[in-house]
Amino acid sequence: MYSRAYKASVAIPPVLWVTLFLLVPYAILFCYSFWSVSSGTIVHDWNFQNYVQLVRNPIYLSVLFKSMRIAAMVMLLALILGYPLAYYLSFHAARRKDFLYQLVIIPLWASYLVRGYAWKTILGSEGVLNGFLQYLHITHRPVEFFLYSPFAVVLTLTHIYTPFTFLPIYASLEHVPRNLVEASHDLGASPWATFRRVILPLSLPGVLAGATFAFVLTLGDFLAPLLVGGASGIMISNIVVSLFGAAYNWPLGAAISLCMLLLVVGLLFATERLERRLTLS
Amino acid sequence: MKSAANGGRARWLSAYAILVYAFLYLPIIVLVVYSFNRSGVGGFPPAGWTLDWYTQLLSDGPLWDSVLNSLIVALIAVAISLALGLPAALALDRADFPGKAAFRRLVLLPLILPGIITGLSLLTLFVGVHMKLSLVTITLGHGTALISVATTEIFAGLQKLDRAQEEASLDLGANQWRTFWRVTLPNLKVSLVAAGLLIFTLSLDEIAVSFFLIGRDNTLPLEIWSRLRRGITPEINAISTLILLFSIATILVWYRLRARSERAEEAGASLLASTLEGGQA
């Protein structure tokens, strides 16, 4: 039904743009990871030095693992907060469902920076939380570790990414046919058994998607550590940022980025296959 | 599907849901409340009401310059994303070409990958062609990264499009281009507007990609960011509150648009159904 001219003219411009502004840049970054820096300039001498350094130098691996731990914690917390909320909206909210859904989306659009900053003001030693605790005479001195710690990073990122996790879980719960729930009850399964054996399995694709979002986005995050992480809350992306900034070692930064990219793509691939197996069985 | 037995569980769930909402909105409420706080940020309870921070905001030249920059960048980014996202969606829907699957994944990458990777890649590109970093580079970055948002939204709109309308147009003698302008495009109006709104909001709040592409002029998030590095001022609470209100308004409009288009579809479908039934009776 569509002429070749039509098909060519809709396909060519975006393909060209995306090749130029996405494929080529990613490729250049890829190339950078094999170059090195000497006396302040980038030398195109094609080697694996950067990757070797990543593995040899313990600092990079330890920060990477710390980042993954933080990402895992955020993922878990986001699931713990997001799943029951999604379940409540989908199965118990009836008429207020729409309104409550919008209520979840709104913080998503409240600007990342704004929310990170808000936590900074809450958690600081002069901040709202400390002020509140002292006002109630629960503490008498400001608690230091609220801010500029991994705790603050986890708290902030959980706050930011819980709606991201909520969305796909809610979508998949909405897709569970209600007559399956009725059928389960009809066959004698209690509400809890029905949840365990029908609703939960059918919502797993959404859970997987939501968990992946939270994990991947947290792993690549560099703003929250800068805002609330302090020295002990540094994550792998912060190292990359400094390598592209003051530390001036673009090739090494590129190598780390590429590793992150491979990690993320690998994770997405794995979850995609897991999801396909779940929905087919 | 409620019964007496369900009531208890529902009550626990709604209590939990309230807690989650409280967690999601706590920082936002603190932000807004303290933007009116006389003694500025921190401490508890808030000392007194004042609009000083807002008036201070009004006379803050550099801040409004950055707002203007952000608006310009956002508008152009919308234009770029739509101009490329529309043909991309059409191509994915209607054309087969070598590398189509790769193209689809490539377009989605900026959405899935941490922004830092996309930002860095574009940086290496611009540096490679010796292009100076400026608002132009930021705009190109936003436009590219957000193409996938446009593509996804418009693609969904294409699925709901009745192919028969286009066939009818061709049948009546209009060529492919006329059909596109007078049949396809009007039907995609809602998708285009919804996508535009979304891209606009995302661009206004964008930091990760912009961080690396910034030149002399700041966008609003980056301006706020640089001030945050220097120290906290309550002025930032004030501007954050304003950003929040603006984002909420935009997203609510987007949401209503979506809902109305879906209801219009249902209305159209039921109208069609009742017409057919009436014809048979």
Next chain:
Amino acid sequence: MISAASEKTAAAREPGSAALLFVRRVVKQFGRRPVLRGVSLDVAPGEFLTILGESGSGKTTLLRLVAGFEQLDGGEIWMAGERLDTVPSHRRPVNTVFQSYALFPHLSVFENVAYGLRAKKTAKQEIPERVSQALAMVKMGEFAQSAPARLSGGQQQRVALARALVNRPQVLLLDEPLSALDANLRRQMQVELKTLQREVGITFIFVTHDQEEAMALSDRVALLREGRLEQIAEPREIYGRPETAYAAQFIGQTNLLDAEVRDGIANAGAIVWSCFEHPGKAVFSLRPESIRLAPAGLAADSLDVSTARFRGRILNQTFGGAMDLLEIECKNSQRLRARIASPGPLSGELDFEFSPKDAIRVRAGEED
């Protein structure tokens, strides 16, 4: 309101056998919209009862109330001496076959059928045998390991049936289970369902809007109209002795005659017949197949106690295989339909006759 005759059939048929399920003055509203306005009926053990009605009549709602998916707004439901409507659905001894089958897509056929057994903590050794018995009963034994998505509609329906029956419920509820099947498959399944019910001996409550299906399958038919029970009787009786004009028209075809009864004669304008009902205005139902061609040679409009005769002009004749459908116009423009066996082509003005006992007096309108 149900007449005395229906009241009798609404209760247990055989003396001494208690009804299994009691539905008493059940009321249900959705928001401001009343769906059931006080329905009462009893279901005997082992019977095949069909709840028949148009969409909106409340038949599905009534079924869902028995299953426990909705809550009553008024009235009570009892089963085997215990109050049923206060028990949550997962503890009621009833099982449902859903219109959309509602098979669990993430479980195999075997696991679907075993679901209820596992929920009730049936002994693990028992499960495989009971499942294969149930599947054999519906002739789906070889599909035990299949995924539901790969089965055809008819096959899914059988699995849904097996899944319900394996739990040996006291009552099986079927919500228009055959409506998604094509005509041939539907007829075949009707026979299988009926046979299955007789073999298993469980009470079936079957909901449908298809009156032919109801007539074919049921021991009794309960006709619902706008949330009220119109009539409940065996198929032959509800067909032969409809109590209301609605029942007469909904089940099979009929002619409705407005007549005035006086001095032993019912006068419907162009048609008169001897009638010993109460005098006054009345509506009568006359089934098309009750009308025959009058033998030639008798005077038109002649009248005796056993035959009523009238003259009419053929407007239309539709060939129907064994019986033709005739549209007849009488002298005062009154129109009737008649079904006559193989009359050959007819035309012009002819004489027709029927037995007065075939003109059944029915209630019309909203008399309650």
